[in-house]
Amino acid sequence: MVTKLDALANLLRKYSLWPMPFATACCGIELMATASSRYDIARFGAEAMRFSPRQCDVMIVAGRVVMKMVPVMQRIWLQMPEPKWCISMGACASSGGVFDTYCTVQGIDRFIPVDVYIPGCPPRPEQLIRAILDLQEKVQKTGTIDAREFASRTAYEGPTALARELSPEEAIVAPGDYRTATRLRSLPVVN
Amino acid sequence: MPLQTAAPVLDDVAGADQEFLYTLNFGPQHPATHTTLRLILTLDGETIVKAVPDIGYLHSGFEKLGEDLDYNQYVTIVDRMNYISPFANECAWFTAVEKLLGIELTPRCKYIRTILAELARISDHLLCVGAAALDLGALTAFLYAFNAREKIYNIMETSSGQRFHPSYARVGGLMNDINDDAVAQIRDFVKTFPKVHADIVRLLNRNRIFIDRTKGIGVLSKEDAINTSCSGPVARASGVVRDLRKDEPYLAYKELASSFKVVCGKAGDCYNRYLVRMGEMLESWKIIAAAVENLPAGPVNVDLNDKLTIPDKTATYRSIEGLIQHFELFMWNRRWETPVEEVYGANETANGELGFYVVADGSGKAFRARTRPPSFIHFAIFPLLMEGHQISDVPAILGSLNIIAAELDR
Amino acid sequence: MPYLDTLNAKFAGAFTTSAFRDNQRVLVNAERAPTVIFALLKCLKEECGFDMLAELGGIDYLNYPDATDRYCVVYGLTNTTTGERVFVKAFANDPEPELPSVTALWKGADWMEREVYDMYGVRFTGHPDLRRILMPSEYTAFPLRKDYPLRGYGERHNFPIVTRAES
Numbered sequence: 001m002v003t004k005l006d007a008l009a010n011l012l013r014k015y016s017l018w019p020m021p022f023a024t025a026c027c028g029i030e031l032m033a034t035a036s037s038r039y040d041i042a043r044f045g046a047e048a049m050r051f052s053p054r055q056c057d058v059m060i061v062a063g064r065v066v067m068k069m070v071p072v073m074q075r076i077w078l079q080m081p082e083p084k085w086c087i088s089m090g091a092c093a094s095s096g097g098v099f100d101t102y103c104t105v106q107g108i109d110r111f112i113p114v115d116v117y118i119p120g121c122p123p124r125p126e127q128l129i130r131a132i133l134d135l136q137e138k139v140q141k142t143g144t145i146d147a148r149e150f151a152s153r154t155a156y157e158g159p160t161a162l163a164r165e166l167s168p169e170e171a172i173v174a175p176g177d178y179r180t181a182t183r184l185r186s187l188p189v190v191n
Numbered sequence: 192m193p194l195q196t197a198a199p200v201l202d203d204v205a206g207a208d209q210e211f212l213y214t215l216n217f218g219p220q221h222p223a224t225h226t227t228l229r230l231i232l233t234l235d236g237e238t239i240v241k242a243v244p245d246i247g248y249l250h251s252g253f254e255k256l257g258e259d260l261d262y263n264q265y266v267t268i269v270d271r272m273n274y275i276s277p278f279a280n281e282c283a284w285f286t287a288v289e290k291l292l293g294i295e296l297t298p299r300c301k302y303i304r305t306i307l308a309e310l311a312r313i314s315d316h317l318l319c320v321g322a323a324a325l326d327l328g329a330l331t332a333f334l335y336a337f338n339a340r341e342k343i344y345n346i347m348e349t350s351s352g353q354r355f356h357p358s359y360a361r362v363g364g365l366m367n368d369i370n371d372d373a374v375a376q377i378r379d380f381v382k383t384f385p386k387v388h389a390d391i392v393r394l395l396n397r398n399r400i401f402i403d404r405t406k407g408i409g410v411l412s413k414e415d416a417i418n419t420s421c422s423g424p425v426a427r428a429s430g431v432v433r434d435l436r437k438d439e440p441y442l443a444y445k446e447l448a449s450s451f452k453v454v455c456g457k458a459g460d461c462y463n464r465y466l467v468r469m470g471e472m473l474e475s476w477k478i479i480a481a482a483v484e485n486l487p488a489g490p491v492n493v494d495l496n497d498k499l500t501i502p503d504k505t506a507t508y509r510s511i512e513g514l515i516q517h518f519e520l521f522m523w524n525r526r527w528e529t530p531v532e533e534v535y536g537a538n539e540t541a542n543g544e545l546g547f548y549v550v551a552d553g554s555g556k557a558f559r560a561r562t563r564p565p566s567f568i569h570f571a572i573f574p575l576l577m578e579g580h581q582i583s584d585v586p587a588i589l590g591s592l593n594i595i596a597a598e599l600d601r
Numbered sequence: 602m603p604y605l606d607t608l609n610a611k612f613a614g615a616f617t618t619s620a621f622r623d624n625q626r627v628l629v630n631a632e633r634a635p636t637v638i639f640a641l642l643k644c645l646k647e648e649c650g651f652d653m654l655a656e657l658g659g660i661d662y663l664n665y666p667d668a669t670d671r672y673c674v675v676y677g678l679t680n681t682t683t684g685e686r687v688f689v690k691a692f693a694n695d696p697e698p699e700l701p702s703v704t705a706l707w708k709g710a711d712w713m714e715r716e717v718y719d720m721y722g723v724r725f726t727g728h729p730d731l732r733r734i735l736m737p738s739e740y741t742a743f744p745l746r747k748d749y750p751l752r753g754y755g756e757r758h759n760f761p762i763v764t765r766a767e768s
Contacts, residue, residue, distance in 0.1 A: 022220060025226060025597050026356065034345075036333070051220070062250055066248065067218060067756065072218070074763055098256075099251045099688050101251060102744050102753025103250055103251060103753070103757055105757055106758070118697075157765070245739070246735065420655060433681055546677075550660055552665055
């Protein structure tokens with residue numbers, strides 16, 4: 001339930017969403033183009049791209065995320081203070097894109113909770129602006145002043161087993177390290 | 192432990208036993224490391240004692256995909272390597288593939304590819320100079336550069352439909368011919384570009400702060416440049432006079448050889464690399480101006496009877512040869528018949544010598560498509576360039592080397 | 602080719618040559634490569650003027666038509682004064698493919714050899730720091746080998762999941 005205080009907080013927050021640009025690849029260039037003078041993202045209050053996660057509201061994952069980068073991405077997500085949202089920009093961040101290979105994660109929503117997905121390879125700057133507007137609408141409609149709407153999202157929101165996944169006989173299952181198939185493991189403590 | 196990344200090798204650091212040395216992780220997520228690079232710096236106060244680069248944070252398996260996609264499909268992946276000048280990558284890939292298949296392009300195709308490759312070079316240099324200036328604090332130069340790149344994006348969008356990653360070239364030609372709107376836009380670009388260039392020059396060339404932060408920083412000597420396999424502006428700024436457009440001319444550079452010069456420097460520091468890039472932009476502009484006026488007429492794809500290029504829709508639907516040719520090139524078990532050989536073809540892109548070593552096994556897919564990535568080779572010299580400098584010189588040097596993470600890691 | 606005369610004088614019988622389009626190639630097979638390749642490249646660098654190592658790449662010839670050895674490392678050398686190029690191919694075989702490192706001749710070979718090791722498992726003896734460069738250091742497979750599948754063996758999804766309530 002959204003109270004009047006929540007609505008006021010949402011109004012203030014949505015017009016000053018400071019993005020944390022987690023720009024890895026080509027979508028990062030479109031992110032920079034959105035921030036520059038032709039498709040000015042400053043009109044929507046989001047031009048203060050602070051690269052420190054402690055000072056940001058929105059993590060825009062722009063570009064493909066590979067195996068080696070997942071722990072880094074998770075650590076940065078855990079370092080961001082509440083309330084925080086995540087935009088997955090581009091086909092590679094949303095689902096792996098063209099890169100269905102041994103090292104590219106097939107969608108960051110397997111490991112990070114995502115709020116808005118942007119398709120495209122790369123998405124046009126107008127699509128990114130549309131995503132920011134959608135996120136503003138989401139903040140306005142469902143936000144709370146003390147970020148209590150996030151406590152209910154306890155389930156895993158990513159893709160379930162898809163046709164292209166490896167069957168249990170094909171995946172190497174061995175205890176410990178990288179060669180094992182996906183399974184839940186305990187999270188490290190990050191302050 | 193899931194959140195631990197590769198541990199650096201620091202046992203042989205000078206004075207590693209000394210406790211006052213501070214290890215700083217210039218991590219994969221950092222504004223000045225244009226996308227995902229990681230540097231592990233050992234500092235003595237502000238002076239860098241040792242810099243160990245750690246890469247691989249964007250390794251997406253490009254070369255493995257090259258063995259899975261055919262020669263026309265792989266152009267979409269090649270686009271995504273040096274993503275700020277994508278058409279130049281396509282030209283380089285097709286230089287290698289067309290050398291393998293023994294195709295001679297039509298003059299019109301050569302000129303169009305040359306024009307778009309030079310536009311890609313200007314686009315790359317604009318972003319490199321803009322981002323280097325941004326890292327040193329000059330935001331206006333960044334905005335001017337990006338605004339100029341929007342014009343180039345317009346041209347690419349008119350000709351191929353996408354702002355960048357056009358996937359415009361194909362084996363033996365292009366996806367479709369360039370139309371008059373695009374030619375008009377190119378002419379307009381030729382008219383307006385010198386002013387943008389002059390704006391950036393006026394902002395940075397004699398700027399006391401910019402010169403202080405880049406002159407004498409990151410000096411690469413000529414012998415080191417050759418020994419470490421550098422190419423492109425990084426090598427030319429150190430005095431290595433080598434440009435594949437003049438030494439091994441490809442596309443239309445032989446006919447246009449009189450309209451451009453090769454820009455070289457002597458001192459090999461960051462300021463020289465910046466000046467070489469600014470000079471190269473003007474030379475590229477001259478090539479485009481000469482080429483767009485002398486654009487030959489004629490077909491843009493090679494002759495249909497050679498069975499190498501995709502026929503256009505009129506030929507596909509209205510002639511039996513076109514239909515068969517379309518079928519042959521798209522069915523997964525047919526495609527081209529290539530010689531069982533291997534070949535290396537290289538282009539001079541904005542970053543340096545981008546080459547592809549293509550091993551063919553007779554089918555329509557490459558058996559091995561190895562990329563010779565200039566960014567990878569240039570990032571390897573980073574510890575060499577960092578010796579004795581301070582931590583605030585790191586963004587200056589990184590910006591001058593133009594490291595594109597996707598080409599670095601592939 | 603003038604460099605062929607120099608090579609024939611010193612290493613007669615250790616190599617074969619071939620050419621295709623404008624690529625000139627010098628091939629050293631797997632039994633001669635570990636002993637001969639360093640001296641051959643040194644000769645090309647110092648006496649024949651090929652001072653730049655333009656390229657160092659690996660190829661896995663498993664199931665290639667008419668292939669005799671499995672792994673190949675291609676050294677692309679360039680003469681910066683005349684612009685001439687030559688491609689030297691050194692072969693190696695399973696079970697433990699090994700070749701001498703050329704970092705003593707060209708500093709640029711350092712990272713390129715690390716990449717060939719990372720992707721194929723070919724060890725380079727004498728390399729100052731041979732460890733993985735593109736894949737994570739805990740990774741155990743060699744991805745570009747022909748018997749490793751494109752989508753891997755499930756390593757790419759082996760990470761903890763962060764749900765919204767916990768983060």
